[in-house]
Amino acid sequence: MKTILLTLLVFTAQVSAVEPLRLATFRADVTPPVGSPLCGGLVKPVVGVSEPLLALGVVILSADKPVVLCAFDWCEIRAVDHVRVREVLAKAAGTTPERVAVHSLHQHNAPIADRDVTKIMAPHNIAVTDVEWTERAFQGVAQSIAAAIPLAQPLTHLTVGEGKVEQVASNRRILGDNGKIAKMRLSSTKDPVLRELPDGQIDSMLKTISFWNGEKKLASSHYYATHPMSFYGDGMVTHDFVGIARERRTKDEGVPHIYFTGCGGNIAAGKYNDGTPESRVRLGEQIYAAMVESEKQPKRVPLTHIDWRAKPVLFKPDPEFPEERMMKVIENTQTLASTRIAAALRVGFIRHCAAGVPIQLTSLHLGDDVCLLHLPGESFIEYQLFAQQQRLGAFVATASYGDGATGYIPLEKSFAEGGYEPTQAYAAPESEKVMKATIAELLRAK
Numbered sequence: 001m002k003t004i005l006l007t008l009l010v011f012t013a014q015v016s017a018v019e020p021l022r023l024a025t026f027r028a029d030v031t032p033p034v035g036s037p038l039c040g041g042l043v044k045p046v047v048g049v050s051e052p053l054l055a056l057g058v059v060i061l062s063a064d065k066p067v068v069l070c071a072f073d074w075c076e077i078r079a080v081d082h083v084r085v086r087e088v089l090a091k092a093a094g095t096t097p098e099r100v101a102v103h104s105l106h107q108h109n110a111p112i113a114d115r116d117v118t119k120i121m122a123p124h125n126i127a128v129t130d131v132e133w134t135e136r137a138f139q140g141v142a143q144s145i146a147a148a149i150p151l152a153q154p155l156t157h158l159t160v161g162e163g164k165v166e167q168v169a170s171n172r173r174i175l176g177d178n179g180k181i182a183k184m185r186l187s188s189t190k191d192p193v194l195r196e197l198p199d200g201q202i203d204s205m206l207k208t209i210s211f212w213n214g215e216k217k218l219a220s221s222h223y224y225a226t227h228p229m230s231f232y233g234d235g236m237v238t239h240d241f242v243g244i245a246r247e248r249r250t251k252d253e254g255v256p257h258i259y260f261t262g263c264g265g266n267i268a269a270g271k272y273n274d275g276t277p278e279s280r281v282r283l284g285e286q287i288y289a290a291m292v293e294s295e296k297q298p299k300r301v302p303l304t305h306i307d308w309r310a311k312p313v314l315f316k317p318d319p320e321f322p323e324e325r326m327m328k329v330i331e332n333t334q335t336l337a338s339t340r341i342a343a344a345l346r347v348g349f350i351r352h353c354a355a356g357v358p359i360q361l362t363s364l365h366l367g368d369d370v371c372l373l374h375l376p377g378e379s380f381i382e383y384q385l386f387a388q389q390q391r392l393g394a395f396v397a398t399a400s401y402g403d404g405a406t407g408y409i410p411l412e413k414s415f416a417e418g419g420y421e422p423t424q425a426y427a428a429p430e431s432e433k434v435m436k437a438t439i440a441e442l443l444r445a446k
Contacts, residue, residue: 021303023211024059024152025219025256028144030072030137031237032111036130038235039075040112040345042338045127047235051243053110055141056258058211058219060306060364061152065095067308067364068145069221069372071260073239074104074111076404078345079352081113081129085138086360092142093149098310101362101374104401105261107240108232112404117341117348120330126337128344153213158301158366160395162205163293168286169226169264170271171200171381173419181419187229187268188275195271202226202267203384206287207397208294209370217255222246222291223397225262225381230273230280241269244284249291257291260399265378265408266421301395307365309442312358313434315406315427317350326350342424349405349426359403363442369394371443375435377406378421380414383435390443409435 031052032038037045057070068089077085086097093100104110111129118129174197176182185194206224210217228242239247242259249257273279329335329343364372371394373387379400388396408425412432415422422429 021155021306022061022152023155023218024061024145024148026057026059026141026144026148027256028055028141029053030055030074030141032130032133036111036133037127038110038237039108039232040114040117040128041121041126041341043108043233044235046237048237050236050238053237053239056256058221058258059093059145059149059152060155061149062306065099066093067306068093068095068100069364070100070102070141071258072102072104073107073243074113075106075108076104076112076114076401077102078112078114078117078403079348079357079405080116081134082403082405083357085113088138088142089145092145098360098362099308101399101402103260103374103399104404105228105239105242105259106264106378106401107238107243108229109234109236109238109240114345114348116351117344120344120347121341124330124340126341128341153218155211155218155303156214157212157303158370159210159212159295159298160208160301160370161294161296161298162207163290164204165206165224165290166286167272168269168283169199169202169204169267170269171202172266172268172270173417173421174200175417179417181417184420185268185270187227187270188231188273188279189270190274197271199271201381203262203381206290206294207395208291209366209372209397210295210298217253219256219258220249220295221258221260222294223260223262223399224287224290225264225267225384225398225400227264227268228261230269230283231275241280241283242287244280245287245291248288261401262398263375263379263381263384263400265380265400265410267381301367301370303367305367307446308362309365310360310362311438311442312360313438314356314358315353315431315434317353317426318428321346323347323350345407346426349407352405359405361438361442371396373398373439373442374402375400376403376409377401378408379435380410382411383409383439386436387439387443390440391445396443
């Protein structure tokens with residue numbers, strides 16, 4: 001019987017609003033230099049910049065240690081680098097790493113941070129991460145946090161709302177009559193047959209939480225589930241269509257807007273995107289419209305207390321892909337570089353697990369009925385929908401793409417269905433049970 005060890009240690013903290021809450025916002029440029037690898041070496045390295053990549057976030061200060069929520073315009077931050085960035089940001093904010101949530105948006109013309117996988121591939125002259133520059137980027141974000149905290153403003157209340165996103169997301173996995181994956185509809189497609197098929201299971205709602213000091217808005221955070229790529233692989237760094245929408249809203253209001261990618265592991269824009277520059281513009285307009293709609297009739301929420309919960313989890317690697325076999329793939333110079341890199345990413349996860357380093361899942365409860373959930377990897381949309389079912393009547397917003405070491409996190413049945421994602425899911429199939437048990441624990445009402 002395959003098992004996964006779920007650590008029982010749970011960090012929780014509840015803070016009374018008797019001590020006034022304050023909010024600081026930060027913004028740092030994390031654009032890689034020319035020549036740096038993009039998407040872990042799976043695509044062309046940097047030749048230029050379409051738009052700068054940013055790390056954006058908020059620090060919530062209270063009587064307890066601060067909470068940091070941060071979103072990077074990067075493809076992934078994985079394993080030891082995810083541990084490292086939380087340590088660096090925690091030090092800058094005067095808090096502890098388990099109170100720091102760091103997420104990537106998962107654009108593909110953007111970096112993957114994984115220095116251990118870089119070491120694995122170094123003997124083969126395949127670049128995955130610019131390690132020295134990555135550390136400088138982390139330190140730059142830390143400096144922006146340190147500069148922001150003295151400027152923190154009172155946080156008096158929240159507003160929440162949602163807007164429907166039209167013609168962006170579609171499910172990637174198309175089942176045949178035999179219950180197996182018949183076709184994959186990825187981030188873009190020109191196939192009219194695939195584009196005519198239904199959206200499939202998605203979450204069409206973009207959720208927004210805004211932070212206020214009296215009548216002054218301090219920041220807005222948006223949450224939506226889809227792979228955020230229109231086209232990539234040309235070496236031009238870009239924050240793609242979700243970044244376009246985010247920066248447009250920031251310019252509109254003159255206050256920070258932050259975007260978190262939800263559980264988009266099996267969700268992409270393929271039905272509505274033909275991979276042209278025009279499609280990128282249109283997709284950005286659709287996200288922007290939903291952002292605006294989500295704040296047209298906001299619900300005001302008093303902020304009487306906050307509650308941070310963290311649960312470290314030790315996932316088990318998929319035994320179908322042992323390290324010894326993966327190393328043979330890596331060492332085979334006749335194999336495609338992309339295949340060797342994928343094998344190295346899996347080996348990195350196997351070794352991370354063997355070292356006993358947990359992956360952290362967290363939640364932030366703002367008052368009684370606003371819950372922010374932070375998940376690792378490329379989690380399937382079903383986890384986001386499951387989370388919403390745990391707190392019916394509450395406002396639950398989910399950010400995925402935290403620690404990317406797991407790769408995809410499908411459902412257990414997905415492995416029997418086949419398709420691309422299970423081949424890049426590094427944790428064992430029964431991870432679904434652990435994910436759902438942890439989500440339920442993190443979201444339970446007190």
